[in-house]
Amino acid sequence: MTGQTRIQRRNRETILTAALAVFSQYGFRGATLDQIAKQAGLSKPNLLYYFPSKESIHVELLEGLLDTWLDPLREMNAGGEPVEEILAYVRRKLDLSRDYPQESRLFANEILQGAPRIAENLSTELKELVDEKAVVISGWADAGRIARVDPHHLIFSIWAMTQHYADFDVQVRAVLGPGHDPFAEAEQFLNTMFTKLLRPV
Amino acid sequence: MTGQTRIQRRNRETILTAALAVFSQYGFRGATLDQIAKQAGLSKPNLLYYFPSKESIHVELLEGLLDTWLDPLREMNAGGEPVEEILAYVRRKLDLSRDYPQESRLFANEILQGAPRIAENLSTELKELVDEKAVVISGWADAGRIARVDPHHLIFSIWAMTQHYADFDVQVRAVLGPGHDPFAEAEQFLNTMFTKLLRPV
DNA sequence: TCTTGATTTGACCATTCGGTCAAAGGCACG
DNA sequence: CGTGCCTTTGACCGAATGGTCAAATCAAGA
Numbered sequence: 115m116t117g118q119t120r121i122q123r124r125n126r127e128t129i130l131t132a133a134l135a136v137f138s139q140y141g142f143r144g145a146t147l148d149q150i151a152k153q154a155g156l157s158k159p160n161l162l163y164y165f166p167s168k169e170s171i172h173v174e175l176l177e178g179l180l181d182t183w184l185d186p187l188r189e190m191n192a193g194g195e196p197v198e199e200i201l202a203y204v205r206r207k208l209d210l211s212r213d214y215p216q217e218s219r220l221f222a223n224e225i226l227q228g229a230p231r232i233a234e235n236l237s238t239e240l241k242e243l244v245d246e247k248a249v250v251i252s253g254w255a256d257a258g259r260i261a262r263v264d265p266h267h268l269i270f271s272i273w274a275m276t277q278h279y280a281d282f283d284v285q286v287r288a289v290l291g292p293g294h295d296p297f298a299e300a301e302q303f304l305n306t307m308f309t310k311l312l313r314p315v
Numbered sequence: 316m317t318g319q320t321r322i323q324r325r326n327r328e329t330i331l332t333a334a335l336a337v338f339s340q341y342g343f344r345g346a347t348l349d350q351i352a353k354q355a356g357l358s359k360p361n362l363l364y365y366f367p368s369k370e371s372i373h374v375e376l377l378e379g380l381l382d383t384w385l386d387p388l389r390e391m392n393a394g395g396e397p398v399e400e401i402l403a404y405v406r407r408k409l410d411l412s413r414d415y416p417q418e419s420r421l422f423a424n425e426i427l428q429g430a431p432r433i434a435e436n437l438s439t440e441l442k443e444l445v446d447e448k449a450v451v452i453s454g455w456a457d458a459g460r461i462a463r464v465d466p467h468h469l470i471f472s473i474w475a476m477t478q479h480y481a482d483f484d485v486q487v488r489a490v491l492g493p494g495h496d497p498f499a500e501a502e503q504f505l506n507t508m509f510t511k512l513l514r515p516v
Numbered sequence: 517t518c519t520t521g522a523t524t525t526g527a528c529c530a531t532t533c534g535g536t537c538a539a540a541g542g543c544a545c546g
Numbered sequence: 547c548g549t550g551c552c553t554t555t556g557a558c559c560g561a562a563t564g565g566t567c568a569a570a571t572c573a574a575g576a
Contacts, residue, residue, distance in 0.1 A: 119552075119553095121552080121553075122552090122553095125553090138427075139427070139428055139429065140342065140344050140345070140428060141341065141342045141344075141345050141424075141427075142345070143341050143342075143344070143345030143346075144341065144342050144343070144344030144345035144428075145344075146532080146533065146534085147533080147534060147535085148532080148533080148534095156554085157554065157555055157556085158534085158535085158555090159535085159536080159537085159554075159555060159556085160553080160554055160555070162534085162535065162536085163552095163553070163554075166535095167534080167535080168533095168534065168535090219427055222423070222427060222482070222483075223342075223427060225482070225483050225485055225486050226340070226342075226420055226423060226424060226427075226482060227340055227341060227345075228340065228485055229485045229486065229489075233485065233489065236485070236486055236489035236490065237489040237490075237492075240486075240489065240490060241489060241490050241492065244490050261511075263504065263507060263508075264500060264503070264504050266490065266491060266500075267500055267501060267504035268504075270476075270479060270480075270487060270490075270501075271476055271479075271504070271508065273479070273483075274475045274476045274478075274479035274483075275471075275472055275475045275476065277475075278471060278472075278474070278475035278479075279471075281423070281426070281427060282423075282426050282474075282475075284426055284429055284430045284434065284437070285426050285430065285437055285441075286471060288430075288434065288437035288438040288441065288442060289437065289438075289441060289442050289445050289467065289471075290467060291438070291442065299465060299467075299468055300468060300471075302465070303464065303465050303468035303469075303472070306464060306512070307464075307472065307508075307512050310462075310511045310512050311507070311508050311511050311512065320522075320523095322522080322523075322573095323522090323523095326523090347562080347563065347564085348563080348564060348565085349562080349563080349564095357524085358524065358525055358526090359525090359564085359565085360524075360525060360526085360565085360566080360567085361523080361524055361525070363564085363565065363566085364522095364523070364524075368564080368565080369564065369565090
């Protein structure tokens with residue numbers, strides 16, 4: 115039922131990898147099929163044998179991405195120890211930024227351009243998940259197990275700070291100068307920051 | 316010495332405003348001169364009468380931007396009350412995000428693409444200013460007037476969280492749903508967050 | 517008014533864009 | 547071997563790209 119030969123699977127994978135590199139740097143409109151083809155080591159007509167259009171490649175990347183991107187939040191467990199659960203979420207999100215910076219930049223590019231291709235997912239799928247977890251966090255605050263903070267903006271702050279290290283990597287490294295490991299230092303800093311924010315009074 | 320007529324000043328301003336709108340949404344490569352011309356209400360050859368090339372428009376925007384963008388940090392006063400100085404910086408930076416979101420996105424786009432046109436400014440001008448202010452912050456921590464945190468990552472966190480509300484505006488609004496004022500809520504949240512982080516132990 | 521220089525633009529150019537297509541090349545299986 | 551299908555590509559297309567240029571228009575001072 116897969117309907118895919120070995121060659122098909124391999125080439126589609128090659129193309130998506132190349133497209134990720136190009137789209138994540140230049141955005142959808144700034145990227146060209148020739149660039150992607152060259153990066154993939156294939157001819158342009160060959161790309162279009164595996165995908166019907168430039169847009170279809172972009173859409174396939176984005177769809178595969180949103181799920182992966184939200185997994186760390188889904189894993190946040192209402193039954194766990196509150197501060198530890200949130201800190202673990204921060205760590206997982208920072209790991210994603212370190213290990214998949216291109217995916218982070220692809221997402222950032224899409225949002226910067228007004229999210230034309232995933233606006234709907236944001237206000238349905240994403241909003242539902244965040245609202246659900248916001249209830250959990252509010253519950254923890256009600257029980258006095260964490261300090262009371264706006265749960266939506268808490269989640270925004272986690273996104274902002276972790277994704278910053280992927281999206282603005284060039285700037286971070288330029289400012290820190292050589293001899294630094296931005297992600298290791300970030301883990302320390304974020305740990306301190308969110309511990310102080312959440313520790314119940 | 317200005318060498319500019321009234322018309323020149325007005326049209327260059329019109330063009331830069333239009334270009335800001337287009338570049339900030341699509342990035343340098345994704346933006347087209349036709350789009351900018353249309354947005355400015357001028358013909359394409361007329362654009363190129365005032366600017367020698369697409370790139371020159373982009374460069375002029377970026378150069379004008381970096382200064383404005385760093386002003387809030389420059390204003391941070393070593394002689395002031397430490398926590399209040401840092402909170403005021405956060406507020407100023409958030410105001411910039413609210414009032415000049417296009418500028419924020421233009422900058423984000425440039426960094427996402429690897430900062431090809433301002434990489435040097437980052438590792439000189441920007442780094443110097445940040446290093447200087449990092450010394451001030453460290454001094455405050457030495458004196459026990461704020462908690463000890465990594466000053467560079469403190470500054471990164473301020474950038475990340477304030478710019479997030481401009482750059483990811485679409486996402487923030489999609490998740491919050493209608494009836495919210497993201498920036499007003501953010502001010503509250505950031506105030507709490509940085510107060511807790513910095514309050515000396 | 518006339519003149520001069522600043523301003524504007526229609527027509528155009530070479531190149532690149534996303535995409536098509538027919539033909540050629542490769543591969544598995546009888 | 548041969549057949550049939552999967553895969554690959556060179557040549558090409560119309561549209562859009564950044565940019566040019568000569569000619570037309572405008573505005574202000576003599």
